[in-house]
Amino acid sequence: xxxxxxxxxxxxxxxxxxxxxxxxxxxxxxxxxxxxxxxxxxxxxxxxxxxxxxxxxxxxxxxxxxxxxxxxxx
Amino acid sequence: xxxxxxxxxxxxxxxxxxxxxxxxxxxxxxxxxxxxxxxxxxxxxxxxxxxxxxxxxxxxxxxxxxxxxxxxxxxxxxxxxxxxxxxxxxxxxxxxxxxxxxxxxxxxxxxxxxxxxxxxxxxxxxxxxxxxxxxxxxxxxxxxxxxxxxxxxxxxxxxxxxxxxxxxxxxxxxxxxxxxxxxxxxxxxxxxxxxxxxxxxxxxxxxxxxxxxxxxxxxxxxxxxxxxxxxxxxxxxxxxxxxxxxxxxxxxxxxxxxxxxxxxxxxxxxxxxxxxxxxxxxxxxxxxxxxxxxxxxxxxxxxxxxxxx
Numbered sequence: 032x033x034x035x036x037x038x039x040x041x042x043x044x045x046x047x048x049x050x051x052x053x054x055x056x057x058x059x060x061x062x063x064x065x066x067x068x069x070x071x072x073x074x075x076x077x078x079x080x081x082x083x084x085x086x087x088x089x090x091x092x093x094x095x096x097x098x099x100x101x102x103x104x105x
Numbered sequence: 106x107x108x109x110x111x112x113x114x115x116x117x118x119x120x121x122x123x124x125x126x127x128x129x130x131x132x133x134x135x136x137x138x139x140x141x142x143x144x145x146x147x148x149x150x151x152x153x154x155x156x157x158x159x160x161x162x163x164x165x166x167x168x169x170x171x172x173x174x175x176x177x178x179x180x181x182x183x184x185x186x187x188x189x190x191x192x193x194x195x196x197x198x199x200x201x202x203x204x205x206x207x208x209x210x211x212x213x214x215x216x217x218x219x220x221x222x223x224x225x226x227x228x229x230x231x232x233x234x235x236x237x238x239x240x241x242x243x244x245x246x247x248x249x250x251x252x253x254x255x256x257x258x259x260x261x262x263x264x265x266x267x268x269x270x271x272x273x274x275x276x277x278x279x280x281x282x283x284x285x286x287x288x289x290x291x292x293x294x295x296x297x298x299x300x301x302x303x304x305x306x307x308x309x310x311x312x313x314x315x316x317x318x319x320x321x322x323x324x325x326x327x328x329x330x331x332x333x334x335x336x337x338x339x340x341x342x343x344x345x346x347x348x349x350x351x352x353x354x355x356x357x358x359x360x361x362x363x364x365x366x367x368x369x370x371x372x373x374x375x376x377x378x379x380x381x382x383x384x385x386x387x388x389x390x391x392x393x394x395x396x397x398x399x400x401x402x403x404x405x406x407x408x409x410x411x412x413x414x
Contacts, residue, residue: 081224085213091207
């Protein structure tokens with residue numbers, strides 16, 4: 032985060048010469064940032080949602096077990 | 106006198122087809138998956154010994170769906186600076202898990218009280234293509250790991266493609282060359298640290314024995330041999346050599362599968378002797394005892410546990 036903030040003013044200062052190459056770099060960086068963001072969200076979703084997913088899939092398989100069987104210790 | 110002759114004649118007819126059987130090279134059996142190459146050897150030589158108390162309770166709600174609760178109390182090892190000392194911290198945790206096991210889809214998830222979660226998914230997309238995913242997630246950043254595998258099973262070969270975090274890409278291939286011999290190879294590339302490797306493996310099995318070997322460019326060379334003395338007893342031996350660091354480890358082990366119990370033990374050239382006993386006390390109730398004695402580091406671990414369901 033800090034490195035990108037310090038690089039941006041310098042890029043603007045260079046003027047129109049560096050504009051096309053900085054656009055291409057930013058596309059690649061956008062792709063990297065988007066994939067990092069989506070991986071982080073996928074990790075959080077898996078962390079909280081995987082076990083509830085298994086429980087939902089299991090409760091809907093036949094023969095359907097009851098909620099009482101899920102919660103009781105016997 | 107006449108009764109003696111017929112049995113001899115039938116015995117000869119039974120032996121002939123075995124000797125004259127020609128190998129049908131277009132109809133070879135499918136080989137074992139590449140990661141299970143050393144399956145029989147590691148079942149005997151690497152039993153999961155543990156330290157402390159372990160209690161597992163599995164409740165099946167359904168043929169396919171079950172929940173499991175497990176409690177583990179005992180010292181866990183913390184990596185220390187010098188390889189000679191062992192630092193242990195007593196911990197206790199509770200783990201909740203859910204399993205859904207179907208012939209086409211398998212979902213296994215476990216979550217611990219400290220937030221660590223492990224998830225395993227195995228799905229058969231088609232008859233021949235299978236997807237597997239394995240992830241260990243933790244609350245701390247950068248401590249999670251995940252691996253995705255795509256397996257394709259051909260008539261006498263298997264191919265697998267792997268993707269993991271830290272930009273790990275790998276592929277492996279194994280082919281049956283004769284009905285008993287299968288050869289395979291693997292390649293992998295890791296992004297962080299930049300490393301790539303190639304390895305070769307071979308496995309020869311008959312009804313009575315399995316021998317397998319593996320060589321990798323990371324410096325690992327492993328060979329093992331398992332002899333099934335009878336259907337209750339099997340003996341295994343293993344030799345691992347790292348040709349960069351010039352370290353070799355050899356081990357010998359046994360696996361006794363008795364009616365009510367299963368005992369596995371091994372002794373190592375590093376001075377480690379370990380054993381694991383699983384005894385079936387009654388239907389659904391198993392008693393576990395594990396011991397691992399490391400004479401070189403003077404680290405002795407004993408564990409006991411109970412598995413219900």
